[in-house]
Amino acid sequence: MVLPPLNLFEYEKQAQEHLDTAVWDHYQGGSDDEVTLRACRDAFAQVWLRPRALVDVSSCDLRTTVLGTPISVPVLVAPTGGQGLAHSEGELATVRGAGAAGTLMVVAMFSTRSLEEIAQQATGPRWLQLYVRSRAQTRHVVQRAQAAGYQALVLTVDSPRPARCERDWRNGFAGFPFGNYDEAEFIDPRATEGDKALIQDAVTWEMLDWLRSLTSLPIVLKGILTAEDARFALEHGVAGLIVSNHGGRRLDGSVPALMALPEVIEAVAGRCEVYLDGGIRRGTDVLKALALGARAVLVGRPVLWGLAVNGEQGVRHVLSILSQELETAMALAGCPGVKQIHSSLVRQRGTFGSREPASL
Ligand SMILES: Cc1cc2nc3c(=O)[nH]c(=O)nc-3n(C[C@H](O)[C@H](O)[C@H](O)COP(=O)(O)O)c2cc1C
C-alpha cells in the first residue's frame, strides 16, 4: 500500500513512479552541470532562523496580498509549461487545485491547455506568464489574457536563448503541444528551428515599454537577479519582480535566488513587490525567503509532482503541506502573522563571529 506523502520530498519520489523517464528528466533537470539547480536548494541551509520566545502564537495568520489580491498563503504556483505531460487534465487540474488551496496560479504561456480553458476552470486569481515570440503574437495573447480575466502579466526575462538542458537532448525529449498557439498565424519570421524559434532573443527594455503601452495590466518581471536590473525595472514601471534563476534551468552558475534576494530588496526599497522562486520545498524555506524580504514565493516542480501523483487533489495537497509547514514554522519562530516576519528572524551562515560553533 502506498502511503499518502507526508512532505514534498515524498511527493517527488512518488511522482517519479508516475512519469516516463524523459518527462521526469525534463521536469527535474537543470542546465549544463546543474550547479545552480543544486545551489537553489543548498542556499536555504546557509540561512539560520532566530526564533523569538514567549510570543502568543495560538493562531498564526498566513494571509497576505499580491498586487492587491488577497491570498490565504504567501505561496504561489510558478509558471511551468507542459503540464499535460504530468496528468491528462494538465493545467485545468492545477488551476482548480491552486484555487482550492486559496492561492494564485501563474499560468505559463506554453501551457498545454489554452489560457481561456484554464480561466474557465479557475476558482482563484491567476496571472499569465509571457515569452515574447513576435510582437503580433504578444499583442494577441495580451488581449486574450485581458478578456479572460488574468490580473497581471509576468514577463520572463532570463531566457533570450534556450539553455543546454542536456538531459532533454540525451533522452530525445519530444516536447508537448502548445494550447495557446495557432502556428500558422503566429510563427515569428525570424524563427529558425526547434527551441530557438520559441522565444525571441532580441527582447530589451524597449520591448517592456512597448508591452506596457499595450495594456493597463500590471507587469511583473520574472528572472531578475541583480540590483542593477531591479533599478532598471523600476524605471520602466514594473509592478513586481520575481527573483529567480528559472529553477536552475537557464544560466548555470548564476547566483541562487535566495542569495540574490537581499540586493534586490535593497535596490527596490519598497517601491514594488518582490517575490522569489527556486528550491522552495519546506515551510521553513518560505519563512526564510519572507524574512529576507520576499512578499511571497512561487513553487514550480513540487506542483508538477502533486499533479503527476493525484491531479487536482495532489496539487491542493502539495500546497496545503507547504501551508501547514509554514504555519508550524511561524509558531515555533514566534511569528503570529506574515506581517510579523522581519529580517531580524534570520542570520546568514558565517555571521556568527568568533562565537560560531565549529560544527557550523
Ligand atoms: C518543467 C518546468 C517548466 C517550466 N516552464 C516555465 C515557463 O514556461 N515559463 C517560465 O517563466 N518558467 C518556467 N519554469 C520555471 C519556473 O517558473 C520556476 O522558476 C522554477 O520551477 C522554480 O524552481 P522550483 O521548481 O525549484 O520551484 C519551468 C520550470 C520547470 C521545472
Ligand SMILES: CC(C)CC(=O)C(=O)O
Ligand atoms: C517550453 C520551455 C521554454 C518552457 C520553460 O521555460 C522551461 O522548460 O523551463
